[in-house]
Amino acid sequence: MQSSIRLSDVEVPFNLANRDERLQFIDDIMQEFLFQILMMRKRWGLHEGGVLILGITAIILGAWDLGIGELAGGGDYRRVGLFGDNSGLLHVADFSLMLALLSLISWIGVFGGLWIRYPIMRENIVYLTIANLGVQLGHIYSHSNSTKFPFGSELGDWGGVAVGNLIMLFLSIIVVHRAVIETRDIHVEERHNHPDPRKVAREWRDHSLRAWSIGLGCWIILTNISAWSGSHSVALRPPIEQDMTLFVAMHVISGIAAIILLVHILWYPQFMLGSSGDRIQSTRAREVAGEYIPRTTKNSQGICPICNVETPALKLSDGSYEVPCTTESCQNVGVPGTSCKECNSMIPSRITCQKCGSSTTIVSHFSRSEAW
Template sequence: MSETVEATEMASSTMSEMPFHLRDMNLKFEFSNIHPIFSPIDKVRKEIKFIVLLAFTEWNKELIIALCVGTIAFLLGSLSADIFSGGNPELVGLEGMRKVGSFSFFQMLLALIGWVWFVYLMWTQFPVMRVHSISMLLIWNGLMFLQVLFHQKNSDFPKNMVLSDMMYGVLIMLVIFFFIYFFWKAVIETRDLHVQIHHVHEDVRVMEKEMREHSLVGWGSLLVFWLVNAFYSCWNGVHYVARRSDQNSMFYIMHIISGLLIVPVFMLLMWYPQRMLGSEVRISTTAAITAEIELAQGSLKIQDDAKCPECDADVELQRESDGQLSVPCATETCTNQSGIIGTACNICKEKFPTRFECKSCGVNLPYIDCVPDLEAW
């Protein structure tokens, strides 16, 4: 019982490094007071509030600069005289580029430089999310391109839409949905593995508490909001240009307003998983990790600098990629034999021990208490 209390206190001391926790969030008004069916809405609101407040508290100068660069790059590319006028539909390609005014051309170059700088900042600030950040930016461009395809033969899209004219746009949309789902699944399963490895506990209730503290319902809601908002922004922009003969400035205004939300929400989506899981983790699905282990024939192991909590003596153990602990066999005749705790040794058929007896100080405790605390959350 004392060992469980000590482990809980250790986890609590690590969690105290956070300025505040998800469980500390309170809402001034809860929809669940009207009817319990609205409790999921309160859960999403509470988690989004936690994410936003944590970002306001912890974002450093580099992240704020990245936010400003991305926002300015978007405005430079959107607030253009050629876009506002609708452009000339008869000029395309290089000929259209040559007819662009000098100021608009310079503005376009500045926007391009800004986006390159923004991508570089994302690459350096979010090392864990590098691939996913590039994928999300490509998805944003894909949303704009599919809107162009939707409006190519129907400037009033979605009015009078013909399914045969939407084939390529729908194909791009399906690809986007696939990558969004893969991104969401990779983050969710990496979170699950993180909790199983770094917050493992004998008491299931403690594990459930940690899983609630690492909830990603709010993050997933932000992901859905980002996708819908980016789709809406792209539709407004393309729709405004497509209807040159009957331009409505409201489409252009809504394109700008909704577009201003894309960059900050995008950065929250990249920052929050890295903040939760740490900068050393690799965001990947369980299937990908399992395949990697099988290809490596089970040789992938995480080396832990395990020490006795009483005397700091080295403890011989390894942690597998799935989070299970591999310890040496307790039988003296079995040398250099290690295996998962609780499984049987191939030589002596004895089960690998669950407890460790220190030869320096004589303390006897579970192996799990010797694992260093590496979690970022």
């Protein structure tokens, strides 16, 4: 992660963990949000601004009906389709058709801008776009059978929303979220490994994605709200007596919030991993492509670098080290440089070989490939 400030350096204005240790996770999440907001203020520029303006424009143009009355009047619901003499699209008001085409062009601009700006997320842009369309079509289908959905709806009317959200959850959580998380894991394991477990722990903290995951979940919710309110505002059959302005406003506001979150969802992995050249893929996809071989998770026994005899030093699967306490009456083991939990003695950072008598550092008892 290339930035002038690290996530672990950010200080939250309050510390709930001081009151209750169980609230530490809230402090951690708030720290991540503050860090990401700070980085957005520093890193977002004209490109992100242009994409957001296009997205907001697309949403507003698609929902605009003032002075037209096409949506408020319900249109001619007997005409459907995109092509042909009876096409519903070709029989809308001219100004409404123009706004629809401008909205479509704006959405194409949004997609193109995201595609150019976030190259390592291109595959995931496609997945999230399909997920978004799935939810939109699902709500449209449910409203086509029940114009006031979900009010007064039957069980079968939920089919469209259910299928749309299954597509959304599969693509956004199982595909995109998993790919980003596992790419982050490989990135930290391969590029930020270090003999000092404290530095490794800090790297894991600096590459935390909990706030990003919350943002992805909020995007899913906002996409559903926008799709439902948009479908609800145009689902009634004429003559329409109910004022649907509230639902149109809800559609626009939630849609704008969703596009802002979408840019953030695509930007942060690019910001975190883009400079390293990592591709956003799941571990399984990398294994199939032969690009990744899972590391062994077994513990490693230390070997004296002088006489090649096994020593009591142990390197755990998480990269940390354990050595026995040197106090005669204590049988405990601990991390070098820390206090023993049994006798409070200092766990040594060097170990003496019982065969050759050499005193060497713990790290030197493991091969370079194991240490790094």
